[in-house]
Amino acid sequence: MTLLVILVSGAAAILAIPALIFFVECFGSLFLPAGKPVARPGGVSVVVLVPAHDEKDGIQPTIAGVQSQLAVGDRVLVVADNCTDDTAELARVSGAEVLERSDPERRGKGYALAFGIDHLEAHHPDVLIIVDADCHLTPGSIDALVQRTVQTQRPVQADYVFHATERAPVSMISALATLVRNRVRPRGLRRLGQPCHLTGTGMAFPWSVLRAAPELGANIVEDLAMGIELALLGHEPVLCIEAGVRSELPTGGHAAMQQRRRWEHGHISTILQHGPRLVREGIRRGRPGLIALGADLIVPPLALLVGQLVLVLGISGLLILFGGPTFPAWIAGAALALVGLGVALGWTCYGRKTIPFWYLLLAPLYVAWKIPLYGSFLFGRREQQWLRTER
Incomplete structure (x- = not known):
């Protein structure tokens, strides 16, 4: 007791x-x-990074909403990650820059973000904003x-x-x-x-701070x-x-x-x-x-x-x-x-x-x-x- x-x-x-x-x-x-x-x-300079996996039903409204708030010179980058639908093509039609990633053994939003960030390294923005595709x-x-x-x-x-x-x-x-x-x-x-x-x-990062973050992969x-x-x-x-x-x-x-x-x-x-x-x-x-x-x-x-x-x-x-x-x-x-x-x-x-x-x-x-x-x-x-x- x-x-x-x-x-x-x-x-x-x-x-x-x-x-x-x-x-x-x-x-x-x-x-x-x-x-x-x-x-x-x-x-x-600003880039809005949108990781997307099979988001054909929602990707275009998301891109349109982002584009309506961009200034001249801003960019939208969609990472179509292991997609099996038309997400990538619909994003291109909507005016976004698109990266396609195919690696079934390494699935996850963390991998998609790292892929997009690495792509931006050579001509990186001052501020990176991350917005989910839905x-x-x-x-x-x-x-x-x-x-x-x-x-x-x-x-x-x-x-x-x-x-x-x-x-x-x-x-x-x-x-x-x-x-x-x-x-x-x-x-x-x-x-x-x-x-x-x-x-x-809805997360924003100074580029120098973002590059200090470790890769999170499948977390x-x-x-x-x-x-x-x-x-x-x-x-x-x-x-x-x-x-x-x-x-x-x-x-x-x-x-x-x-x-x-x-x-x-x-x-x-x-x-x-x-x-x-x-x-x-x-x-x-x-x-x-x-x-x-x-x-x-x-x-x-x-x-x-x-x-x-x-x-x-x-x-x-x-x-x-x-x-x-x-x-x-x-x-x-x-x-x-x-x-x-x-x-x-x-x-x-x-x-x-x-x-x-x-x-x-x-x-x-x-x-x-x-x-x-x-x-x-x-x-x-x-x-x-x-x-x-x-x-």
């Missing part, structure tokens, strides 16, 4: 740390002023990204939001979870004067890993709220679970590998930005954090029934309340126009939907390769 109490108390205390970090980030986002249109500095930019995004990149000489991340195309509860709660992860928490970090993690698209969360490695080299990414990228959540149970499995398996692996490392290096080097990135990284995916807290709270309740102490339940309950309050604040400020309140009441279904995903990670069936997500 004593050992069980110690274990449960320790679990509650450990989980309270990411819960508190989560709440502080969400609370901080409330006080970030709205972005304002910015003017792009002159004399800056995304579209909000007006003024390229100007804002270029301005922020030139100003800071650091990697820059645009505001990246997914929209649910169907009103199923799982899709809507998933949209809320990604909204909190990609918009609310990074805004909180910016309000606190801290860097943010890269989220995969299934290549964006997150790139930002971490650059931060450790002294180039912490910053958020640009004036630039926005929009994408659709995958429809259908299998496609949605495929995307979530890929991201969250990679995210959990990255937490274990890099979270403590970032905090340790930040303390050793006296760099608060690294500590902030490490603290943000150790926050598990929202459903996993909630599920863990509910489990600890349930076990704590059973201990109380058998005469155990109440403090583990108080700690777990308080941590769960902080997470719930953080989500509520984020929804109130950023999500209530697109996600009706009653969907929040169905959050337990979302947590239950994710249980097999976390079980597959725990028991060794981990996602370890890049797969295109059907939409």
Whole structure:
């Protein structure tokens, strides 16, 4: 009994740390002023790099959206990576420069990015912007990204939001979870004067900084890993709220679970590998930005954090029934309340126009939907390769 109490108390205390970090980030986002249109500095050469794998249905609208924001002399470079459809030809017809890459043994967005970057080496731009082939930019995004990149000489991340195309509860709660992860928490970090993690698209880099990044190959969360490695080299990414990228959540149970499995398996692996490392290096080097990135990284995916807290709270309740102490339940309950309050604040400020309140009441279904995903990670069936997500 004593050992069980110690274990449960320790679990509650450990989980309270990411819960508190989560709440502080969400609370901080409330006080970030709205972005304002910015003017792009002159004399800056820009290339927009679009990695694409079998994106014939979406590549032309993406290119058209990018081209509408380009200045004279800017370029769009599409890397058609191991494509089996007409992606390359459609991109050419749309006016983009196209590279075709065929290497079935080396598949993944990281390889496609490295291929495009190597191609640009001889005549490289001042700023490189990466946009996924299934995304579209909000007006003024390229100007804002270029301005922020030139100003800071650091990697820059645009505001990246997914929209649910169907009103199923799982899709809507998933949209809320990604909204909190990609918009609310990074805004909180910016309000606190801290860097943010890269989220995969709408990323801009000074060329000199980009060339310092290691090749990531088949890393299934290549964006997150790139930002971490650059931060450790002294180039912490910053958020640009004036630039926005929009994408659709995958429809259908299998496609949605495929995307979530890929991201969250990679995210959990990255937490274990890099979270403590970032905090340790930040303390050793006296760099608060690294500590902030490490603290943000150790926050598990929202459903996993909630599920863990509910489990600890349930076990704590059973201990109380058998005469155990109440403090583990108080700690777990308080941590769960902080997470719930953080989500509520984020929804109130950023999500209530697109996600009706009653969907929040169905959050337990979302947590239950994710249980097999976390079980597959725990028991060794981990996602370890890049797969295109059907939409």
